Each structure stands twice: as C-alpha cells, then as structure tokens.
Amino acid sequence: MSEAALVIRGLRKSYSGRQVLDSLDLDVRSGELVALLGANGCGKSTALRCAVGLETPDGGTVRVDGRPAMVFQQIHLVRRRSAIDNVCAGALGRLPLRRSLTPALFPRELREEAMACLDRVGLADRAAERAGRLSGGQQQRVAIARALCQRANVVLADEPVSALDPSAAEQVVALLADLAHQRGLAVGAVLHQPALARRHADRIVGMVAGRVVLDSPAVAVGDADVDALYLPAVTR
Structure with missing residues (x-):
C-alpha cells in the first residue's frame, strides 16, 4: 500500500459555536481515489478546505505531501x-x-x-x-x-459533479480515478452520488457529525452502509 500523501489527525473546526469537525482522522494515499460521503453539513467540504489551507482549523494536524490542488x-x-x-x-x-x-x-x-x-x-x-x-x-x-x-501530488475535489448531467458526471469521476491510478496522485472527492463512488472509488469514507464512521474499500460498501450515512440524526 502506498504511503499516505494526505494525513489528517484530530482535526477540529467550529463555526459560531457549532462543531463541524470533531477530531477527524483521514488518510488519502498516492494512487487511490477516496470518495467522501455523508449528509449535508457533516463536515466533508470543511475537511477538504482545511486540508488545502482555505480554512484554519481550531485544532489537529494536516500533513500534505507536495502541492495540493482543489477542484x-x-x-x-x-x-x-x-x-x-x-x-x-x-x-x-x-x-x-x-x-x-x-x-x-x-x-x-x-x-x-x-x-x-x-x-x-x-x-x-x-x-x-x-x-x-x-x-x-x-x-x-x-x-x-x-x-x-x-x-x-494531492487533488481534492469538492462536489465536482453536482451540477453535471449523469453522463458528464460519470466521465469526470472516471477521470479522477484514472488520474489516481495512472499518475499516482492522491485524490479525494466529496460526492453526493453513492453509486458513482462505489463504481469508481478505491475507498469510501463516510462522515456523520464531523467524524469518520465508515472507512472501507468501495467494493465492500453495501446499501445499508450508505443508508446509515443519510438517516436523520433522530433515528440514529
């Protein structure tokens, strides 16, 4: 397994007293596409923005190998x-x-x-x-x-296909996977299309309330795993 090009440990971030990231740990390795899934407001985009320096975390560490780029x-x-x-x-x-x-x-x-x-x-x-x-x-x-x-060396994509039709979305996510596999980049992508993530990602990381609750090879993620990420908080 390649060494992690992006390493996040214990990341914390709050806005106006509301905790968005709660001691988040995340790795993205060279040569893999990691898809981040989770309901709106769970902290996915904030994690990426902290990783590239667009937001300043309240605590924790971020290590990036080489230059990061954001899409x-x-x-x-x-x-x-x-x-x-x-x-x-x-x-x-x-x-x-x-x-x-x-x-x-x-x-x-x-x-x-x-x-x-x-x-x-x-x-x-x-x-x-x-x-x-x-x-x-x-x-x-x-x-x-x-x-x-x-x-x-690290490409982070924040909802890169949300405004695209299904065919274009498929092409863009397939391209991100190809860049990881063929060029050895570490690619992390926030997606709201679990089916796309399961087809193209190497790993799926699921977030709930600012924490990672799922980290698994994409081929091992089932419907129940995905559903649990999007259930209303009152049912969890």
Whole structure:
C-alpha cells in the first residue's frame, strides 16, 4: 500500500459555536481515489478546505505531501479566456510577476505543459476555445487540467459533479480515478452520488457529525452502509 500523501489527525473546526469537525482522522494515499460521503453539513467540504489551507482549523494536524490542488463545485474558469489560458493559470505561482500579468506573456514551455494537461483530460482539440462555450462537463475537465498544471501530488475535489448531467458526471469521476491510478496522485472527492463512488472509488469514507464512521474499500460498501450515512440524526 502506498504511503499516505494526505494525513489528517484530530482535526477540529467550529463555526459560531457549532462543531463541524470533531477530531477527524483521514488518510488519502498516492494512487487511490477516496470518495467522501455523508449528509449535508457533516463536515466533508470543511475537511477538504482545511486540508488545502482555505480554512484554519481550531485544532489537529494536516500533513500534505507536495502541492495540493482543489477542484471546486463552482468551476471558476475565466469564461472569456481559452481553455489553454485557463490551464496555464494553474502555474501562475511559478511565474515571475511580469510574465503572469497577461496570457500573451506565458512562456512556450508552460503552454506545452498546459496542452499536455488538456490532452490528459481529453480536451486537447478544444484548447483554443473559450471556456464559456464549453459544456459543464468539459469545463470541469479544464478545471482538473488546471489542477494538474499546478503539479499537485494531492487533488481534492469538492462536489465536482453536482451540477453535471449523469453522463458528464460519470466521465469526470472516471477521470479522477484514472488520474489516481495512472499518475499516482492522491485524490479525494466529496460526492453526493453513492453509486458513482462505489463504481469508481478505491475507498469510501463516510462522515456523520464531523467524524469518520465508515472507512472501507468501495467494493465492500453495501446499501445499508450508505443508508446509515443519510438517516436523520433522530433515528440514529
């Protein structure tokens, strides 16, 4: 088994006195896709945001191997820019300020890297097309290519398919699994589609009230296990 590229231990987070993460422990290993399931408000998205530094936890530790990248439910592409310009934006932190001010100054080697990332997600032929003209599924794949251009070792996706039709959702989750298996990335994805998680994930982590209550190979997760994650609190 590969070493964990993301290690979370004892993570705690509260908002306005309401505890969202309650001593959360979570590992995501290189080469695997971990799907996080659970009812709204159980802390899934907060855990990912703490992992990449978008939220500051109240306690606990987070260790990330190399660069983490986040793929959001709201895709946040620059719609008037081309797909390749959006992917190049993933590398802005590696460029001198002068060369990051406008896409016209992006170096040739960066554009070649961005094209390779687009090819990896099956969109090399749409590189010059404005992002706003792409379908929702294609835009999400551009966002994943942008994460790859960050040279991330850990990719965390927060509800990446919630706004997509079933066919596009299937393609995006299959792509995330392929990136884990073929490129050795550690990939964690918050999903609200248990069937997708069971088809494509290596492990399923289920959360209730800020804690992990299920951590199992996806093939071993049954309907009763999934149902228990979404039952109203009064019935538990």
